[in-house]
Amino acid sequence: MNKILSRPESLTLIQHSYCPGCGHGIIHRIIAECIDELGVREKTIGIAPVGCAVFAYDYFNFDVTEAAHGRPPAVATGIKRVLPDRVVFTYQGDGDLAAIGTNETVHAANRSENITVIFVNNAVYGMTGGQMAPTTIEKQKTATTPFGRDIKRDGYPLKVCELLAATGGAVYLERVAVNNIKNIMKTRKAIKKAFQNQIDNKGFSLVEVLSQCPVNWGMTPKESVKWMDDVFVKHFPLGVYKDI
Amino acid sequence: MSKVKIESEKCKGCYLCIEVCPKKCLEVSKEFNKKGYHPVEFVNDKECTGCGFCYQICPEVCIEVYK
Numbered sequence: 331m332n333k334i335l336s337r338p339e340s341l342t343l344i345q346h347s348y349c350p351g352c353g354h355g356i357i358h359r360i361i362a363e364c365i366d367e368l369g370v371r372e373k374t375i376g377i378a379p380v381g382c383a384v385f386a387y388d389y390f391n392f393d394v395t396e397a398a399h400g401r402p403p404a405v406a407t408g409i410k411r412v413l414p415d416r417v418v419f420t421y422q423g424d425g426d427l428a429a430i431g432t433n434e435t436v437h438a439a440n441r442s443e444n445i446t447v448i449f450v451n452n453a454v455y456g457m458t459g460g461q462m463a464p465t466t467i468e469k470q471k472t473a474t475t476p477f478g479r480d481i482k483r484d485g486y487p488l489k490v491c492e493l494l495a496a497t498g499g500a501v502y503l504e505r506v507a508v509n510n511i512k513n514i515m516k517t518r519k520a521i522k523k524a525f526q527n528q529i530d531n532k533g534f535s536l537v538e539v540l541s542q543c544p545v546n547w548g549m550t551p552k553e554s555v556k557w558m559d560d561v562f563v564k565h566f567p568l569g570v571y572k573d574i
Numbered sequence: 575m576s577k578v579k580i581e582s583e584k585c586k587g588c589y590l591c592i593e594v595c596p597k598k599c600l601e602v603s604k605e606f607n608k609k610g611y612h613p614v615e616f617v618n619d620k621e622c623t624g625c626g627f628c629y630q631i632c633p634e635v636c637i638e639v640y641k
Contacts, residue, residue, distance in 0.1 A: 331575070335629040335639040346634060350611070351588035355633030511594055514630050544588075551588040 338362040340371050342391045351551025353508045353541030354382060357450060358389055360514070361421070364522040365392070368529065374417045375409055377402040381423035382456040400431025403438035406445040417528055419446040424465040425455045428488050432464075435490070442499030442533035446524045449490060449536055452543040453562065460546030464488040467565040472546070491538050491571040502527050502535035503571040507563060509542055509555040516568075532574075540566055576624030576641045578616050584636035585613035591628035591637065597621040600628060 337343075340362035348354045365371050371392050378386035380399040387394035397405040402420035410418040427435050427449050438445065454472050455461045461474040467487050469478035479487075491503045502524055506517040517539055524535035540562060542554040549557060578599070585607060591614055592600045599618040607613045616622075624641035 331577070331640045333638060334624060334641045335626045335637075337635050337638075341635060345584055348633060350586035350633075351590060352633055355635060356631065359635045511627050511630055551590050552593055555590065555593075 338366045340365045340374075340391050342389055344388050346389060347385055348382060349543075349545045351542060351544040351554060352382070353452065353539070353543075354450065356508045356514060357448065357517070357539050357541060358386070360508075360518050360521055361419075361448060362390065364518065364525055365417070367522065368417075368525055370417045370525070370529070373415065374419070375413070377405050377409075377418070377420040379420070379422040379426035381426050383421055383423060383450070384457070386421055400426050400429070401434055402426070403431065403434040403443070403445070403447065406447075407438055407441075407443045410443060410445050414444075417446075417525060419448060419525070419528075421448045422450065423456065424449070424451045424453070424463045425458075428464045428490050432488075436494065436497065439494045439500040439534045439536065440497040442501065444528055444531055444533055445535075446528050447534070447536040448521065448524075449538045450541050451490070451538055451566065452541045452546075453487075454543055454546045456543050456546055460543075465490075465566075467562065471548075487565060489566065491536070494536060495571045499534050500536065500572055501533040501574045503538075504573070505538040505540065505566060505568050505571065507540040507558060507568060509540070509558040513568070538566075540568075575619070576622045576639065577619045578622065578624075578628055579638040579640065580614055580616060581636040581638075582613035582615070583607050583609075584634045585611060586634055587611035587613065588633065589614065590631045590633070594627040594631050596625065596627065597623060
């Protein structure tokens with residue numbers, strides 16, 4: 331009997347600090363597997379965000395640095411320009427990439443920096459206790475919108491893939507999810523492609539991963555993966571938004 | 575003949591693996607782990623096909639699959 335699936339080399343043995351059922355752990359594992367498969371672990375540099383994934387530097391078994399809130403694309407730009415032979419990626423949540431860091435994200439995409447961005451969208455601010463994020467969907471209840479997000483008062487959910495598709499520099503944009511096996515397999519393919527694009531010097535690639543946040547959604551993990559299929563994915567349609 | 579090995583001290587009891595297992599080979603254990611969760615346990619080594627769905631969905635990456 332042979333071992334066919336086990337913890338990838340690019341993940342350390344340290345246990346994640348994420349809540350039970352959180353999608354971050356699945357996304358970490360997928361990134362680690364892609365990096366192992368591409369054989370670039372020794373020359374990969376990750377940039378961790380501010381948010382739930384702030385401790386990503388403990389979990390990945392390669393170099394990871396930390397950036398100020400929302401600034402990973404700017405830090406990645408600097409690292410990639412100084413060390414162009416390294417594989418540089420940022421790992422960001424929706425509060426980091428779509429709120430405080432929108433500016434950096436849009437300009438890094440527009441300049442077509444040769445970096446990979448993994449954007450985890452779970453529709454709330456997770457670490458701070460489930461407040462409304464720019465990506466919170468209409469009528470969704472959060473800690474700061476107890477009666478549901480009101481479009482008239484709070485504005486519309488920000489759709490990052492659609493927004494960046496309009497920039498000239500982005501070469502690959504795809505929205506995927508990690509709520510079931512089929513979607514996890516697609517996520518794996520998308521993330522591997524985003525890294526391959528960087529190795530091939532194509533330019534800016536971003537993969538938006540819809541992820542469950544059972545605790546802040548007030549659901550069990552089982553309910554949260556179902557809610558993603560029934561509601562979340564309807565507001566944020568999955569698919570490729572740009573592929574040059 | 576396949577089997578899965580669960581590192582029960584790392585399991586946080588989200589039970590997503592139980593949901594995705596097509597052969598219902600995983601169950602909630604009656605024991606507690608050190609964190610205070612009831613971890614998942616592997617109960618049916620005759621039916622397991624080694625599809626790896628449990629490994630794919632486990633957020634804690636605490637499942638190993640043998641075939």
